[in-house]
Amino acid sequence: MKKLILTATLALSASVAAAETEIRVHYAIPTIWTETQEKLSEAFMEANPDIKVILDGPAESYADGVQRLLRESVAGTAPDVAYVGLNRWRILEDRGLTQTLDGFLPEDTDAAGYTPALLSLGQYQGEQHAMGTSASTMVLYVNPELVEQAGVSMDDFPTDFDGIIELAAKIDALGDNIEGVWIGRHDWRFQSLLGSHGGRPLTADETDITFDSDAGLAAASLYSRFRNEGGMSSMTQNDARQAFPAGTLGMFFESSSLLKRFEEGSAGNFELAVKGTPVVAEENVYFPTGGSAITLLTDDAQKQAAAWEYISFITGPEGQKIIVENTGYAPANKIVLDDESYLGAYYAANPTAKVGHAQVAAHAGPWYAYPGAEGVAVTDLIGAALVELSEGADVEETISVLADTVRNKLSMN
Amino acid sequence: MIRRWTTDLILVGPAALAVVLFIFLPVAVVFVLAFTDYQFGARSANWIGLENFGDLFGSRLGRNAIFNTLIYAAIVIPASVGLGLIVAIGLHDLTKRMPRFSQALKAIYFLPVAATLVAMAVSWQMLMHPSLGLLNHWAVSLGLQPQQWLSDRDLVLYSLAAIGIWQSVGYNMVLFLAGLTAIPHALYDASEVDGARGGWSRFWLVTWPMLGPTTLFVVIVTAANAFRVFETVATMTAGGPAFASDTIVYALYREGFVYFKAGYASAITVVFFLALLLLTAIQILLIERRVHYR
Amino acid sequence: MKPSTMITAGLLAIGAAMILLPFIWMVSVSVKPHAEVFTTEVALLPKNPTLQNYWHAISQTDIPLYLLNGAIVTGGILVLQLLVTVPAAYALAHREFVGRNVMFAGIVAALLVPFHVTAIPIFIGLAEFRLLNTYTALIIPFVATAFGLFLLRQAFARIPKELVDAARIDGMSEMGIAWRVAFPLGMPTVIAFSIFSVTAHWNDLFWPLIATTDPDLATPPRGILFFRDEESGDDIGPLMAGATLITAPLVIGFLMAQKRFTQGLASAGLKG
Numbered sequence: 001m002k003k004l005i006l007t008a009t010l011a012l013s014a015s016v017a018a019a020e021t022e023i024r025v026h027y028a029i030p031t032i033w034t035e036t037q038e039k040l041s042e043a044f045m046e047a048n049p050d051i052k053v054i055l056d057g058p059a060e061s062y063a064d065g066v067q068r069l070l071r072e073s074v075a076g077t078a079p080d081v082a083y084v085g086l087n088r089w090r091i092l093e094d095r096g097l098t099q100t101l102d103g104f105l106p107e108d109t110d111a112a113g114y115t116p117a118l119l120s121l122g123q124y125q126g127e128q129h130a131m132g133t134s135a136s137t138m139v140l141y142v143n144p145e146l147v148e149q150a151g152v153s154m155d156d157f158p159t160d161f162d163g164i165i166e167l168a169a170k171i172d173a174l175g176d177n178i179e180g181v182w183i184g185r186h187d188w189r190f191q192s193l194l195g196s197h198g199g200r201p202l203t204a205d206e207t208d209i210t211f212d213s214d215a216g217l218a219a220a221s222l223y224s225r226f227r228n229e230g231g232m233s234s235m236t237q238n239d240a241r242q243a244f245p246a247g248t249l250g251m252f253f254e255s256s257s258l259l260k261r262f263e264e265g266s267a268g269n270f271e272l273a274v275k276g277t278p279v280v281a282e283e284n285v286y287f288p289t290g291g292s293a294i295t296l297l298t299d300d301a302q303k304q305a306a307a308w309e310y311i312s313f314i315t316g317p318e319g320q321k322i323i324v325e326n327t328g329y330a331p332a333n334k335i336v337l338d339d340e341s342y343l344g345a346y347y348a349a350n351p352t353a354k355v356g357h358a359q360v361a362a363h364a365g366p367w368y369a370y371p372g373a374e375g376v377a378v379t380d381l382i383g384a385a386l387v388e389l390s391e392g393a394d395v396e397e398t399i400s401v402l403a404d405t406v407r408n409k410l411s412m413n
Numbered sequence: 414m415i416r417r418w419t420t421d422l423i424l425v426g427p428a429a430l431a432v433v434l435f436i437f438l439p440v441a442v443v444f445v446l447a448f449t450d451y452q453f454g455a456r457s458a459n460w461i462g463l464e465n466f467g468d469l470f471g472s473r474l475g476r477n478a479i480f481n482t483l484i485y486a487a488i489v490i491p492a493s494v495g496l497g498l499i500v501a502i503g504l505h506d507l508t509k510r511m512p513r514f515s516q517a518l519k520a521i522y523f524l525p526v527a528a529t530l531v532a533m534a535v536s537w538q539m540l541m542h543p544s545l546g547l548l549n550h551w552a553v554s555l556g557l558q559p560q561q562w563l564s565d566r567d568l569v570l571y572s573l574a575a576i577g578i579w580q581s582v583g584y585n586m587v588l589f590l591a592g593l594t595a596i597p598h599a600l601y602d603a604s605e606v607d608g609a610r611g612g613w614s615r616f617w618l619v620t621w622p623m624l625g626p627t628t629l630f631v632v633i634v635t636a637a638n639a640f641r642v643f644e645t646v647a648t649m650t651a652g653g654p655a656f657a658s659d660t661i662v663y664a665l666y667r668e669g670f671v672y673f674k675a676g677y678a679s680a681i682t683v684v685f686f687l688a689l690l691l692l693t694a695i696q697i698l699l700i701e702r703r704v705h706y707r
Numbered sequence: 708m709k710p711s712t713m714i715t716a717g718l719l720a721i722g723a724a725m726i727l728l729p730f731i732w733m734v735s736v737s738v739k740p741h742a743e744v745f746t747t748e749v750a751l752l753p754k755n756p757t758l759q760n761y762w763h764a765i766s767q768t769d770i771p772l773y774l775l776n777g778a779i780v781t782g783g784i785l786v787l788q789l790l791v792t793v794p795a796a797y798a799l800a801h802r803e804f805v806g807r808n809v810m811f812a813g814i815v816a817a818l819l820v821p822f823h824v825t826a827i828p829i830f831i832g833l834a835e836f837r838l839l840n841t842y843t844a845l846i847i848p849f850v851a852t853a854f855g856l857f858l859l860r861q862a863f864a865r866i867p868k869e870l871v872d873a874a875r876i877d878g879m880s881e882m883g884i885a886w887r888v889a890f891p892l893g894m895p896t897v898i899a900f901s902i903f904s905v906t907a908h909w910n911d912l913f914w915p916l917i918a919t920t921d922p923d924l925a926t927p928p929r930g931i932l933f934f935r936d937e938e939s940g941d942d943i944g945p946l947m948a949g950a951t952l953i954t955a956p957l958v959i960g961f962l963m964a965q966k967r968f969t970q971g972l973a974s975a976g977l978k979g
Contacts, residue, residue, distance in 0.1 A: 006828035058921035068920040074454040136505065156536055176553055177544040185654065234564045234654065235543045248544045268742075305744040371453065377672045379658075387655035391566065420881050421804040431851035439825035439832075446827065453831070500722060503715045511710055520965055521723040526782030526972055527961040528731055529910045531928035532950035535935055536733040539943065547732060550749035579726065587973050619879060641821060642911045648932065653828045662913075663821055669827055670917050686824045692817055705867065 021306040022052045023298075027256035028065035031060040036326040044313050045323060051306045061190050062292070063376070066091050069297075073097055080298035081307045086121055087188070087367035088292050089130040091375060099296040100126040103337065105306040113317060114337035116284060121332070121366060122293050130293035131315045134329035137190040137256040137287035137359045140164070140275040143266075146171050146178065146250040160278050161222060168230030171250035181230050182240045183223070183253040185386035187379040191288040193219035195292065198281030201368045208412055212403035220399050223389040224294060231392060243270065253277065259328040263352070274355040279363075281299060286365025291329055318343055328353055332358035337361070346348075369374075374409045375381025429536045440686075446679035465680035477656055478664035479684075481570055485660060486639040489581065490572040494631055496578065497585025502620070504586070505593045508551045519590070523583035530580060532647040537576055538563065561648055566657035573645050573658055581638060583629050592627030596620065637689060661685050724757070734953070737761065737947035744943050760944035770949045772923065773930030776842075780926050781908045783846040793897075796859035797885035798944075805954055811860070814858075817853035823913065828924065830917055843920040845926065855900050858974065860898035863889045895970075898945050901943050902971030905956055927953040 025041070027033050041053035059065035062085030069092060072078040082091065092098045105128060107113050109119060114131075122130030122163070144154050151172035158164050168180030181188050190211075191201055199215025210216070226232040227413065241258075243249040246266025254262075259274065264271050279285050294311050298304055305406045312320050320331040321342045326349075336342040347354055385402040388393060404410075433678060446463055451458035468538035500522055506517035525533065540547050541562035562572040595620065600690035604618045643662040652659035652667060659667070661681060669678030728827070731751065736744060738756040764770045798804065799811055833844050866889060874884045890897065903967040905951075922933050934949055961968045 059920070060933065067673075070454060070673060071670070071839070071920055075834045076837045077840055176559060177549070179544070233543065234561045235568075236564045236654065239543055239564065243544050246545060338665065373673070384652075384655035387566065387653070417804075419968075421802065422799035424794040424802070424881060424885065425804070425810065428851075428856060429793045432789055432813065432817055432853060432856070435829065435848050435851035436820055436825060436853065437813070439828035441821055442828035442831075443824060478862075495721075503719045506715055507712070507719070513717060514716065517850075520718050520962065521726055523965075523969060524958065524961070525726060527906060527957045527968060528730070529928055529931075529954045529957065530952075531910070531912050532954045533729050535931060535946065535950050536729040539736065540729060545749060547751060548751055556761050583726070584716050584972070587969050591973075593941060594877075600916070604802065637821075640798075642824065643823075644910075644928070647912060647916065660960075665823065665826075666913070666916070669972055675827055675831070682824050682827060687822070689821065690819060 018028075020050050020052045021302060021309060022054055023081055023303055023307050024054045024056060025310070026056045026059070026065065026069060026079040026082040027292075028059040028083065028085070028197055030060075031261065032327050033276060034058060036285050036323060039322050039326060040076075040314060040319060043318065044310055046310055047313065047318075048306075051309060053310065056085050062088055069097065070095065073297075074137070078297050080296075080303050081293045082131070082295050082297055083133060084130060085367075086130075086135075086241075086289055086291050086293050087369040089122065090124060090328050090369040090371070091293050092295060092297075093124055093129045094372065094375075097295075097297055098129045099299060099304065101131065101296060101311070103310075104296075104304075110310075113320075113333035114315070115334050117333050117364065118334070118391075121289060122295075130295045132289075132295050132332035133289065133314055133319075134257070134291040134323050134327060134366060135332050135360050136255045137288045137356060138189060138253055138277050138290075139256045139356050140156060140242060140271040140358065141252040141254055141258075141262055142275055143244070143247060143250050143270055144273050145247070145270045146174065146199060149174055154273065155293055157273075158277060161225075161280070164278070165225055165230040167197070168184050168226065168232070168251060168313055172231035179231070179233050179235075179243065179249045181183060181232055181237065181251040181253075182243075183226060183232070183263065184235070184237050184240075185223070185383050185390060187382045188255075188288060188290055188387055189253060190219065190382060191368060192277060193222055193361070194289060195286040196277055196280050198284035200284075202370070204369050209403045209410075212399050215351055217395055217399055220386075221395045223386055224392060224395055234387075234390060256353075256359070257291065257327060257329050259353060259356065269382050272352070274352045275278055276355055276359050285363055287359060287363045288367035289360065289364045290367060291332070326340060328356070330357040370406070370410060372410055378409055382408070439704070440470065443679045443686075448674050449676045449678075449681045450674075451676040453669075453675050453680075458676065460544070461676070465677045466684070467525075468677060469680055469684060472524060474544050474656060475681075476657070478659045478661050478681075479521060480659075482640060482642070482661045484570055484609050485574050485642055486636060487640075488571065489577040490638040492574075493578045493581040493635055494585055494628070496582045497631065498589050498624075498628070500582060501589030505590060511681050519586070520579055522586050525580045525582075526584045530644045531648050533580075534576065534645050537645075538649050539570060563588045564654050565652055569650055569658045577639060577642060581635055584681065585635060588627060588631050588634075589624065590622045593620070596623045626669070628694065633692065635644055636692055640685070640689060640692075732949055733947050736943060737946055737951045741942075741944055757913065757937060760948035763942075763945040764948040764952060768928050768934060768945060768949065769922065769925075769930060770952055772843045772950065773925050773927045773934075774956075776925060776930070777909050777927040779842060780845045781905045782843065784849045784908050785904050787846065787850045789897070789901075790852055792852060792855040794861055794882060795887045795889050797863050798881070799856070799860045800863035800866070800880070801868070801884075802890070814853045814856045814860075815848060817851075818857060820853075822848075826914065826917060833918065834859055840919050840921050840924060844926065845915060845924065848914070849904075852904070855904070858896055858900050859893060862893040866892050876934060898967055899971035900972055902960075902968055903974060906968075 027037050037055055045051065045053055052332050056079055057069050066084055066088045069078060069082055078097070080151050089098060109334045118132055120129065121132040122128055124345060130228040140155070147157065148165065150167065152167055152170065159168055164181065171178060172180035194201060194216055195216035197218045199211065199213050199219060201209055201211045208264060240249060240252060245262055245270045247266065262272055277287065294314055296304060296311065298307060308405055315333055317333055317335040322334045324331050324343055325331055325346055326335065331337060369375055382402065388398050448462060449458040450461050452511060502563060504515045504519055543549060543559065543564070545559050548562065552559050560568060563569050600619050600623065604615055641662055642660050643666070646658055646660055646663045647666070650658045652663050662685065665678050665681045665685065668681060670676045735752055737957050738758065739753040740755055740757050743753055745916065799807060829848050832837050838844050870888065871884060874888050879887065910928060912928040915926045919925065927931055931950055931953055935946055
């Protein structure tokens, strides 16, 4: 009903004002983004009355979003601007769908709050193809009640993986349907563990796989240790996301962007706590940054100009303030972090958000995408190998078979 | 004469055009694409001969999808045909003695056939939730081990098969009931004269042979549907975990519309299609032979 | 009553209960208040039933839009199928024309082709004509129905030749005979086919998943998946209310016209 009324009103209002430039915007993950996107486009249109933003119906996930953009470009109905996963704009770039932003960026990027690190999230071979709009890293969500029930005080909460595994086993022993720890069998989670051990999935020139290094094996072995020593079950991502707020899962490695949802979901059941992902290596540590980037797709000059107005608003301090306040993502513009007038009040009211944002500030790094047409298929293969590990497969063998398969698929021999 | 032709053309033209355009032409195209490396959106494609088929049968993933589909079918076909027959015989017996009750049961068994499978799959998914689902709740209160119905790689295919059976029993029951009603009562009387008193001997002597053609039809229909399983996979597992519930039609969808490998997906389509044709050929052959024996 | 009858009835009733389980669960969760859904105590039946979730599903989500899309798509498909199929089936049954046998053989051959086989080329064709992501894409591929042509031809062939000839002598046009004589006389088959067609397309997920990416065009099964992923399992009450609303039209139709439904759906076995 909501949309029916909305469509009717839109149709009416569209006939009233026709002289303005319209830009169509694509985004994904409605749970996190729908309200925020509506607020963003309202605020933007208020500041730029001559530009009209039309939000496409959202895609379910970043993966679906990119597929949809590719399909729409086949069909000739691609939008003008698209929010895509930080690891996925390369898929669009690879097929020549993104327009370079170099001609639009201001001379002094630092003054605009775009630090080199933040810009690096959207650069490939020296060209700016995307701008980060929101950032997240993997944190550890904790159910303090289960921790206390297991006989451990939250003040003594472990800071390394060994301690977490030990605690997980204690929580797991509390009951039949109580789980100790859970982590997704997913490329990004694996890259996070890898980065914590100082490893990288690919060489810098992207000509070879490097996750079969010692760091990679150590990261991968956590999956089997979580299972063997911590009693991690084989439930699915969705199961876990339901189990944690319901209070049946003790510790959950997940994206910092889910904070708001878990807080709402667990309200009344328990008060959740957030911890950083343990850092293992002494140097080279990074956490792959999830979140979204914004890309320019239209090749129409007039639309491009309007679209850049939109992009700079979103990546500027005003847009970033709206994004942080509504989603809990860490900001992708330095001005909002430095200038207390933007988010000071927010952090005072949301101390749990600070953990994730501090982690971004300390260790943010790129979320590696596997190059070429098989890039998406490869992440599915990695996910499948992680499932095998979490069911007790031999770490060294699984990872070396996986690395060979991936090399083969990506023609890296 | 020309008027006659025009009339014919107006009457059958649209239908003939539609069938050619949306059935025959696409089938021809898919057979061509299967020998290319075409990707959706690409401007060109290369002729690569049998490479796609080599990949399908040669790769772990390809063989896995075929194998999973066969296992799924091997469970669903006998179970849903068998259960459909049992329920039909039971209901047939009850029709005279408890007509209302048997009518109600018949409606219930048929319900899943009419219901929207995707919506029901969402409900099944909740029933099968590892910690919040009813199935595990019951299992625990009966002192059994709770199961990861949809995320245990060794179990997920069987869970999906159970839902496949749940969905098709009613359909088979209806076909068997029609077959049972068509058996003349005189045959049972005659068998009694021959000494077949018990239920079992009556079944083997009269019911089973007389149901032969129906059973064959039911088996073929169930098989064709089992090989096509897609909705439950797409809704509940997306082929996972780790491709443990990847089936041939889901692989077709994944390779074609998620990975955009239209050529490879066409090869999967061709294999799928030929397998179904083989099934039909077997059906025709069996029916021919049956006719000969009579 | 004989004990064996009681045992049969009992066993069949247990089986029926298992068949009903997901239906009961769906409806039960749909009337559970939020607090009863996410608890570690799992109960089959709600303690404090409420219609809140239905109100939420109707007013706060796009479920009504999905239902409307379902009606547009299934209705569009059925109307076009009948418009194209009825005259052709009539001609196949009652007219001699060049290529008639070829066409009938073609239809029987086409019966063997499941829709999945034609999906990739049809997707490419629709993309070429910029038709993906439209109602047209959801409707037009199904206008060609070998099953409908076959079923209706068989039904119309049972209409006596004399009746058709009489209509011709009365001066009726051929199109007029197809619609005013054959169509009403073949009505039971037409209804069976219509039930089959509406059920198949209302419940289909495969093609909507491929042909559309816009949630505003989602048919009921596609929509329920959008809804589920949007809420990601946090809001199961409204999700189940939505699932119930989407399943309801066909289930109610079935309960009201069991015989016709059973006929229509059982005949589908003839299709490849």
